[in-house]
Amino acid sequence: MTESRTAALSRAGVSIWLDDLSRHRIDSGELRDLVAQLDVVGVTTNPTIFAAAIGGGIGYGDRIAACAERGLGVSETIVELTTSDVADACDLLAETYAATAGFDGRVSIEVEPRLARDTAGTVAQARELWDRVDRPNAMIKIPATVEGLEAITETIAAGISVNVTLIFSLERYRQVINAYLTGLERARAAGIDLASIHSVASFFVSRLDTEVDARLRSLGTDEARALTGQAGVANARLAYEVFDQAFSSERAVFLRGLGANAQRPLWASTGVKDPALPDTLYVSELVAPGVVNTMPEATLRAWADHGISRGDSVTSEYLESNQLLNHLDAQGIDYLEITETLEREGLGKFDASWDELCATVDRALQEAP
Template sequence: MTNKALAELSESGVAVWLDDLSRGRIQSGELKKLIDEKSVVGVTTNPSIFQAAIADAEVYDEQLHDSATLQMSVDETVRFITTRDVRSACDVLREVHDRTGGQDGRVSIEVDPRSARDESKTVAEAALLWWMVDRPNLFIKIPATLEGLPAIDSTLAAGISVNVTLIFSIERYRAVMDAYLSGIEKRLEAGKSLDGIESVASFFVSRVDTEIDKRLDEIGTPEAKALKGKAGVANAQLAYQAYEEVFSSDRWKALEAKGARKQRPLWASTGVKNPEYPDTLYISELIAPNTVNTMPEKTMEAYADHGKPGTPVTETYADAQKVIDDLKAVGIDFDDVFKALEDDGVDKFDKSWAELYETVKAALGK
């Protein structure tokens, strides 16, 4: 039976995606079960997810053995393993993709994070991964660094669907939406079709609280400590306000009339890091039409068990702005926070990729 809480979340306009993937989950039928019982309509991946899957599962042994026999490089092996899993997941979700007119049923695979600050390499790898997976319900994940913005534009113009990741600030989110609109405009100017092109913008939530809570503790005043655990949600709520503004503009309406689809906000980093906070915080407080929430399975199960909807995002803007204003008043430098989060995010992606690389390298006996 379909879980009632997650079904109601879906009916409210929030697409439920799973932030995890493994070959074992696909082959055992677990992914299909989540689609049938937990309203899951999409999957996101990253190097950490693949590293954990490959390190702990025998289902990869045969492919690793074949790669070693063929003397494939570590980079080649990583690409072949990850694209195989993503292709298989795309096939499992294809029915959802077709049923939703291509909006959902999507699986995301990330470009090599070592290229996060290299536009040309990001564009080239996005094209390679799109070709290797060869499924219409794929998303290519591209980090929203300054160097990534033109890569997002170019990749969309080439007809490749993009999941823009690692967004922390509303300013950068506006730049991401602009890159999306620009990519669609360029594709239309070239006389090419928009059929099948979708995009989501992954706005990170819990990491904002982790960083700002640390700074509030350092400030140490009662006023500062009273604001702990409020920044992530408020920041995301105001991001949705920006989304509503951009996707009601005349620029957007002109594109929509030519068949463009809205780039949906995707709430990422929604597993609660601080055990003192409700474990469904970043789901309950971020319910809004035409959004995606990608959840670790533990968070998904928590909402399925006891999740309750909070105040709809569209009714929170004034309160959210007050939280941000209060945080600034006690000394939070948001520009510095967002720079630190982006730098740390890119660094974490690099480290995760290095761990994935070393796991595969050891398995190949290199």
């Protein structure tokens, strides 16, 4: 039999995670089918995903009515609904989790976006969500804000697996890796088994292209236009170089020798937003050993239909990627300003989705029989 495109991608070292979850996906068998047929080995969620899922209403009416009967408020109901979805998805992926020694079979749930600048609040909710889901293959998503760095360290130190999200810049990524390693060191001092702690670092791809390309087009020159559609891939490739160097360091090698796991790079925001670009761009150009690519279903199905993997498309491209960022700098594209803008806008979008989710749940609780 001819190997499927998703199986070939997996064999090349890429773990395919679905960037979506809903009660309907679980109850209808859709998620189980994607696991069985398209080599999906993990799931990620975020406030926008849950706002769409719960706002859509399918599968949540009876659950919201039960929450209303119990007298739960809006925030309590959201936690009840989302942790229940994540726990059930974790159960569905339990065999994958066992078969991969904990590297895959993971389902992520994010702390409330309003806590992104609140270190203590993030740590407290990370513990609450971990306890509520109560599955070893869960991951708690924590945004990589400055305030989130210490929260990442404290959460890892408590033995909780973490998906660090909203990473845009290489410098912030280095800080995230340091936060993870510091957490492992504290966990070791507390007597926690390091092998039980897993983490991924979610590096956002397409959003960088959207922002950079808009600025390049506004310059109106042929030289600027020739650079469009390349920044996101170049930035991610250089992030993999940072990962490779950091986890080859004496500090990381020592911890790995004690059973610790590397914090794997995860490519997020991999749905192509510019119709002029190939719809599988952020998959085919970011194949490397030990990475995760979390895809919206449209991207996953596009890859399954016509994706072509040429194997590792990252580690031989470091020099070219550095040159691309240098060319952007020569065009007056301020990398630091752009990545700071993207972090701020990303948090704002999640805040807006959370507000939408709260309003939806509030209405549903009031209308519940």
